[in-house]
Amino acid sequence: MPTLNAVLSTIDGRRDQAVAALSEFLRIPSVSTNPEHKQDMIRCATWLSDQLKFGGLDVAIMPTAGGHPVVVAKNKHQPGRPTVLLYGHYDVQPPEPLELWTTGAFEPTVRKDDTGHDALFARGAVDDKGQVWCHVEAILAWQANGGLPVNLTVLVEGEEEIGSEHLEAFVKQHADQLRADIAVVSDTNQFARGVPAITYGLRGLAYMEVTVTGPSHDLHSGLYGGAVPNPGNVLARLIASLHDAQGRVNVPGFYEDVTPLSPQERTQWRSLPFTEKEFAVSVGLSEGTGEEGYTSLERKWARPTCDVNGITTGYQGPGAKTVIPSKASAKISMRLVPNQDPAKIVAGFERAMRERAPKNVTVAVTCHSHTPGIVVPIEGDAMRLAAEAMEIGFGKKPALMREGGSIPVVNLFKRVLGVDTLLLGFGLPDDRVHSPNEKFDLDALHNGARTAGALYEKLAQLKK
Numbered sequence: 001m002p003t004l005n006a007v008l009s010t011i012d013g014r015r016d017q018a019v020a021a022l023s024e025f026l027r028i029p030s031v032s033t034n035p036e037h038k039q040d041m042i043r044c045a046t047w048l049s050d051q052l053k054f055g056g057l058d059v060a061i062m063p064t065a066g067g068h069p070v071v072v073a074k075n076k077h078q079p080g081r082p083t084v085l086l087y088g089h090y091d092v093q094p095p096e097p098l099e100l101w102t103t104g105a106f107e108p109t110v111r112k113d114d115t116g117h118d119a120l121f122a123r124g125a126v127d128d129k130g131q132v133w134c135h136v137e138a139i140l141a142w143q144a145n146g147g148l149p150v151n152l153t154v155l156v157e158g159e160e161e162i163g164s165e166h167l168e169a170f171v172k173q174h175a176d177q178l179r180a181d182i183a184v185v186s187d188t189n190q191f192a193r194g195v196p197a198i199t200y201g202l203r204g205l206a207y208m209e210v211t212v213t214g215p216s217h218d219l220h221s222g223l224y225g226g227a228v229p230n231p232g233n234v235l236a237r238l239i240a241s242l243h244d245a246q247g248r249v250n251v252p253g254f255y256e257d258v259t260p261l262s263p264q265e266r267t268q269w270r271s272l273p274f275t276e277k278e279f280a281v282s283v284g285l286s287e288g289t290g291e292e293g294y295t296s297l298e299r300k301w302a303r304p305t306c307d308v309n310g311i312t313t314g315y316q317g318p319g320a321k322t323v324i325p326s327k328a329s330a331k332i333s334m335r336l337v338p339n340q341d342p343a344k345i346v347a348g349f350e351r352a353m354r355e356r357a358p359k360n361v362t363v364a365v366t367c368h369s370h371t372p373g374i375v376v377p378i379e380g381d382a383m384r385l386a387a388e389a390m391e392i393g394f395g396k397k398p399a400l401m402r403e404g405g406s407i408p409v410v411n412l413f414k415r416v417l418g419v420d421t422l423l424l425g426f427g428l429p430d431d432r433v434h435s436p437n438e439k440f441d442l443d444a445l446h447n448g449a450r451t452a453g454a455l456y457e458k459l460a461q462l463k464k
Contacts, residue, residue, distance in 0.1 A: 003145070007453045008392075010141040015446055019120060021051070022133045022445070023108035025090075026122040032068055032091035032162045041068045041158050044090050048156060049073070051136055055143040057154070062174075064166035068158030072177070075143075077151040082462040084150045085180035085419065087409055088132035088187065089160035092124035093434045100436035110442070114430070115193070119439040126427040130440035131186040131448060132156060134426055138452035149460035153178060160187075163369045164408055171416050181462055182382050183413045184455065186448065188425025191272060191401050193441075196394040196451075198386055199423035201301065201402030202410060204336035204373035206345050207309075210238065210353055211329040211364040218314075221322040229361050231328035232313040239330060241356055242306050247291040249306045249334070253348045259339045261302050269297050272399060282430065301402035305335045335373075335404060342370035371408040376420050385458035386422045393451025424451060 095105030426448030
């Protein structure tokens with residue numbers, strides 16, 4: 001019978017090979033949003049498929065309805081054993097602006113990070129190729145030592161960074177193949193270096209676009225200024241109306257369904273190694289900001305928000321051009337907490353924008369995507385076993401935390417497959433996810449692989 005010690009020994013002996021293999025994975029520019037990388041997406045799925053085949057898994061590269069393919073792999077499922085569904089994604093964010101990368105976005109490079117620790121720098125290093133690779137290392141180690149102790153189904157998609165548009169239909173179509181007792185996602189973070197963590201809550205998202213149209217065409221600001229509505233000015237006022245003086249979101253009904261934080265959670269979070277000053281300094285600020293009455297952790301993890309993600313209007317080239325623009329638009333995201341209904345929030349936001357705009361402009365509101373927030377159970381065998389695995393991998397008991405981002409697949413698995421998800425993240429908060437110089441700490445890579453190795457043994461203890 002394979003033993004965990006043998007598996008961990010194999011993982012320990014492959015530190016250099018793990019970095020080299022992950023570097024190959026990262027060299028493939030699998031940018032899902034850019035049609036120019038369509039062949040790279042296929043190449044990336046094929047490369048990953050080959051690695052899993054090398055581990056003795058039965059692998060298929062499965063098409064989606066007009067989107068990028070999904071890699072699905074299984075070991076030999078045996079009756080009576082728990083089934084684990086592992087999810088990840090092989091697509092990455094666009095690398096721009098390229099000039100801000102110290103080394104090429106798709107030229108993986110090991111060097112010291114700002115804290116003096118060795119890290120692998122490349123787009124996708126931690127989001128999510130590196131964390132997927134932690135599990136692949138664990139799978140290969142188990143397969144080399146007699147075989148995985150659980151029934152494992154691996155699902156790695158290629159559209160997470162563009163909203164997983166085709167994933168729900170895929171999961172519904174293949175639900176019988178994907179049934180499991182527990183799902184595992186590694187696409188989150190540790191709380192800090194030396195503080196591994198299991199995430200039990202995620203915020204949802206409503207992503208909106210508001211377009212204000214005034215005159216039929218751009219106008220000379222000297223000839224028409226002061227006599228016609230300026231869509232840029234109107235949009236600025238609409239955006240300014242979205243918050244009150246206390247930092248609360250000013251959309252009617254926005255907070256009606258928000259569940260207050262429990263005193264136990266607030267106490268637990270305040271015990272974490274976190275200071276407001278260090279948080280502000282880490283992002284180049286003198287101090288933070290936000291809804292009054294809450295700490296920065298509470299604002300990030302458990303309070304809803306409304307933020308402008310981009311504004312477009314008028315002339316933005318070099319020099320001056322005195323125009324009143326015909327149109328102005330803004331992309332606005334609202335992070336939602338569990339119990340908020342995304343459809344209700346979207347409707348309230350659209351109504352507020354239309355009612356607050358002057359009558360001599362037109363307002364178009366588009367919802368690009370929405371998903372609810374979710375909290376997964378922190379009691380029960382799965383969470384306990386995951387904590388034991390993380391302690392083996394990192395040498396410390398994990399903290400419990402929420403995260404402010406969204407992972408829609410967690411809600412999807414619950415709705416369609418009826419399965420809860422364990423969120424075991426190995427990244428660090430300063431990994432520059434979605435930014436130039438994204439990285440994955442090499443110790444986190446190794447400890448993440450050890451955690452994944454231990455996790456499969458622990459989850460073998462789950463009762464069917």
